[in-house]
Amino acid sequence: MLNSIHPLGGDPANAGARSSWFKYASPQTFYPLAGSLAPWFAWAAAILMLGGLYVGFFVAPTDQQQGESYRIIFIHVPAAWMSMFLYVVMACWAGIGLAFNTRLSGMMASAIAPTGALFTFLALWTGSLWGKPTWGTWWVWDARLTSELILLFLYFGFMALQAAIDDPRRADRAGAVLALVGVVNVPIIYFSVQWWNTLHQGASVSLIRAPTMAATMLTGMLLMALAFWMYSIAVTLLRVRSVILERERRADWIGQYVERAA
Amino acid sequence: MTWGSLNDFLAMGGYALYVWGSYGMTALLVVIELMALRTRRHRAMNELRRARGAPDGSMR
Numbered sequence: 001m002l003n004s005i006h007p008l009g010g011d012p013a014n015a016g017a018r019s020s021w022f023k024y025a026s027p028q029t030f031y032p033l034a035g036s037l038a039p040w041f042a043w044a045a046a047i048l049m050l051g052g053l054y055v056g057f058f059v060a061p062t063d064q065q066q067g068e069s070y071r072i073i074f075i076h077v078p079a080a081w082m083s084m085f086l087y088v089v090m091a092c093w094a095g096i097g098l099a100f101n102t103r104l105s106g107m108m109a110s111a112i113a114p115t116g117a118l119f120t121f122l123a124l125w126t127g128s129l130w131g132k133p134t135w136g137t138w139w140v141w142d143a144r145l146t147s148e149l150i151l152l153f154l155y156f157g158f159m160a161l162q163a164a165i166d167d168p169r170r171a172d173r174a175g176a177v178l179a180l181v182g183v184v185n186v187p188i189i190y191f192s193v194q195w196w197n198t199l200h201q202g203a204s205v206s207l208i209r210a211p212t213m214a215a216t217m218l219t220g221m222l223l224m225a226l227a228f229w230m231y232s233i234a235v236t237l238l239r240v241r242s243v244i245l246e247r248e249r250r251a252d253w254i255g256q257y258v259e260r261a262a
Numbered sequence: 263m264t265w266g267s268l269n270d271f272l273a274m275g276g277y278a279l280y281v282w283g284s285y286g287m288t289a290l291l292v293v294i295e296l297m298a299l300r301t302r303r304h305r306a307m308n309e310l311r312r313a314r315g316a317p318d319g320s321m322r
Contacts, residue, residue, distance in 0.1 A: 057271075058264070058265075061264065062264055062275065067275045067276070067277060068274040068275035068276075068277045068281060069274075069275075069277040069280050069281065071274070071277075071281050072280060072281055072284045075284050075285060075288050076284070079288075114295070114298075115295065118291050118295060121291070122287065122288055122291065125284070125287050126284040126287070126288075129279075129280040129281075129283045129284050130280060130284070132280060133277055133280050231292070235295060235296075235299065238299050238303075239299055239302070241303070242299070242302045242303045242306050245303070245306035245307065245309075245310060246306050246309070249306075249309065249310055249313055250313075254310065255314065258307065258310045258311060258314060259307055
């Protein structure tokens with residue numbers, strides 16, 4: 001009953017044909033949809049990751065300058081890409097929620113944040129382990145590393161802020177403002193290697209230049225990037241289902257999904 | 263094939279700490295995230311069961 005207060009949360013059957021896509025904005029419709037989509041993305045992630053690891057360790061050759069230490073790239077670059085991409089997606093959901101007051105948008109934003117933080121931490125961690133043998137230091141306060149660290153704090157700040165506010169709708173709005181303000185950090189991370197003189201090297205993959213790396217290395221990296229992408233989608237879908245269960249606990253429709261204890 | 267033996271592979275040309283430290287942390291965090299998802303779902307389901315007075319089965 002509670003969910004019929006909101007125009008987008010009502011019975012999907014009542015929605016007009018013109019706005020039929022809006023029905024997926026309702027947690028009621030999205031809950032089973034997310035449940036049936038998640039396994040497909042999980043399998044895609046597993047298969048792509050096996051392929052990426054195979055290419056990365058058994059097909060890609062040893063690097064002439066860096067030896068085997070370069071194999072960190074197959075995690076480092078995809079993780080760094082995902083950390084920025086997930087932040088933008090999270091901020092988009094948060095912004096949509098702020099603009100249209102759709103409940104699912106805020107739930108999606110909070111479902112993405114932990115996985116975004118995970119990939120940000122991995123980008124920093126693997127970068128540190130790569131920096132030690134190549135630069136001789138675990139950490140340096142250059143623009144790329146510092147702005148990526150700020151990204152991690154933005155994710156943490158978003159999650160802490162949401163956790164600190166009891167009313168989920170208010171938590172969504174406060175989180176959305178933080179997420180949207182933080183978006184300026186993403187282009188700073190991306191272009192930092194061009195704007196400032198950083199110890200971190202420039203992009204090894206670019207849409208406007210031919211890649212500077214061996215084709216098999218590039219293949220391994222792209223496979224891992226796709227794997228991380230599919231993993232993020234699967235995990236976000238699974239997490240948003242829990243968020244829906246937590247937030248819609250008083251809605252009538254949810255009764256049919258309450259499982260008997262195993 | 264780059265590797266002559268399993269030891270060769272594990273040694274990573276002397277960079278074992280850095281390479282396996284990266285892949286190990288990734289694997290660890292993925293496992294932790296999946297376990298946290300499971301826990302969160304179980305907790306939400308238990309909460310719903312309690313709120314609705316549905317049979318709680320062996321969870322009691």
